[in-house]
Amino acid sequence: MSVLTDAITSALGTDIQFDKRQYPSSVICCTVPVEKFAEAAWVLKKKAFALLAAEWASDETPFGRGFCVFACYRWGKEYLIVRSELPSDNPQFPSLTRRYIPAYRFERQIQSLMGITPAGHPDARPWIKFEDWPAGAWPLRKSFDASKPLPRVAGEYEWIKAEGEGVYEIPVGPVHAGIIEPGHFRFQAVGEDIINLEERLGYVHKGIEKKFEALSWQDGARLAGRVSGDTTVAHAIAYCMALETMTDCNVPERANWLRAIFLERERIANHLGDIGAICNDAAFAFMLYQMSRLREIVLRTNHKLFGHRFMMDKVIPGGAAVDIDSEGKKEILSELDSISKDFEKLVIIYDESPSLEDRVRDTGILRPELARELCVVGIAARASGLNLDCRIFNPFPPYDQYDLIELGVPVLITGDVHARTWVRIQEVRESIRIIRYMLENLPDGEITSSFTPPSPDMSGFAAVEGWRGEIIYWLQAGPKGEINRCMVRDPSSVNWLGLEQAIPGNIVPDFPLCNKSFNQSYSGHDL
């Protein structure tokens, strides 16, 4: 038994049933009556200090059932999924928002896309789905036909308003200057001081979760690799791992190590780009160009060795699509040598520029207690004192061999822009170190194994530490063994709230810097 299951069994007793269709077996899934759904959350929060990792719903009408709502909790190494079955008519469940803040958006999303009402939710506005959709169009329901165009109806989104002398609003976006994704930010400010920031996302809603349901398991891996282009490797690994847990697929050791090498290379490339971009938002352009140069070296090596700059489609169900030969190994090692040499020089410049330091320190602070309340993950969590990293706390292979790989994870407590930058700097160093180790000790053997589709009504779960943070996939096989539901939880889904809460109290011209230090994915959030 574990802390989470102990807490929930002692509180709810015979009301809970353990679900045997959930894989891997280390992730426990239990069914509670729907009226106990919020109580379970309260117990887990108060007794086990669990964090909410995700909340989602699935349409189980193909099985002859109604709907299902799920909440996934995390405590240390453990994940616990609490599940409640809902009738197909007028489905409702008690809202968790008053217990767990991140449920605020998960539940608006469930309401908008699945048409299930979170009873007691303080905010009935749609999320991701826009107000110009016709009433009763719930895209994630099985009854929704995604191939037909929808009529557009009139509707208006109600923004949070601020009133008073000298309060003014600054609407920014959804189309921004520069080449970034679309999202709308609305600031209420007095002079230069921001009193509130409200985000509005959903401009890149593409119906990815719906699209999964029309794909084969193999093609699903390719779509997962396109959920957020800069995190293609981590998303593909998370999807493949969730799938592999359901089928007795034994991924060869070498393939696991190759996946980890791809994952760390992705982390290095993105962190390098981010560190440069953060400095550039403080008008320190030198760092941007130098960091971009280093990032470009990584990407070009990827292209040369693996055939794609971002290693898209190089992780496939059952293994990896490309191998590294001894030439490739030498190439990567020499590339890492030259990068780490230049990188260390640039870190010194970053660290010893007082004008830059003045900008990044004490800007955009996400306090540790707030970070915990908001259940943020990844870089944002580790910069705010939350020691969370799936590579350590839910180690997926090969990170489960921690006595060999000995991964070190930086945790800072200041929660400001500098902390988020410094976490990235440390992670680049650590990734370079472990790639070197993994290349030297790469196990021999095959890189793919045969893969059989899962049996009906099974579900698989995986959490992978991408460069932004923990990515969660939850897959459910339908009655014919097809994909019935694929839930994608990009780290951005929770961390966008972290940004929103870190901003009030800062001044307007500091927002781009704070935003860049979080650098969330719009695509991964909007899905």
Add this chain to the structure above:
Amino acid sequence: MILYPFIIEILQLLIILALAPVFAGWIKMLKCWSQGRTSPGLFQPYRDIIKLFSKDVVIAGNASWIFRFTPYLVFGVAVLAGGIVPMLSVDLPLAATADVIALVALFAIARFFTALAGMDIGTAFGGMGSSREMTIASLAEPAMLMAIFTVSLASKSTSLSEMVQVIYSGLSVFRPSLAFALLAFILITLAETGRIPVDNPATHLELTMIHEAMILEYSGRHLALLEWAGMMKLFLFVMLGVAVFAPWGIEASGDFAAIPAAFLFMILKLAAAGAGLVLIETGLAKMRLFRLTEFLGSAFLLATLGMLSYFILE
């Protein structure tokens, strides 16, 4: 020769119109090099201006005459100021009619109208830029006057021609008051011309902009004029600094033959000033908006120290 001052005046105007973009190109070129990039060359600003002139103007439906009028006014002010600041020769007819206080006032008019134009359309960014610009103005303009007055005290005149002449003739004397005034002037130049660490002329982030936020709604020839005027303003500030604090090589004898040498000196001084500016801009991040008060406060303090040291030491 009676025509001589007028020829100089026309030459000056040509120089500022033609050389200001080259100077901006020079700064960009050095900046590229300092960041390890290839540069688009000295003449890129010309290409940008030509490109903008060949584009259509898009104006918001609710724009008033202020919005349309401002680019011409700002451009006109820059050209007029170009006739006041001695570059090649101290023999400038316009310099006799407008002194350094008038020069500061001219820039203030251009700024006033730019700020109005920023608010005219009613977008949040424009108003934000205008409010920030006026904050800077209220601190930079007094500091600028103080710095210039320090020089005026030394030369007993507020006419730029005379100031330059006096300083030029007393070349060998090093005055501590001028050193303080020069430091103040450099800080003010960075603020007035919107350079790092005060403003970032290359940014695309609207929320951080100061000067750019005010002219965000401009396009086509309006934007071309504003950009060009911006380059001229930078050029003029550098020329003003050069004329007042380092007038060596400027022609003061009324002799045509000395003009080419003066031109050569001017180019060298511009090149050096550009290099200095790039050193500052590459080595510094942009400061937090509210640090500006300290930055410009210290400019004012330096200028005041200059004035004090004039009375105490000289």
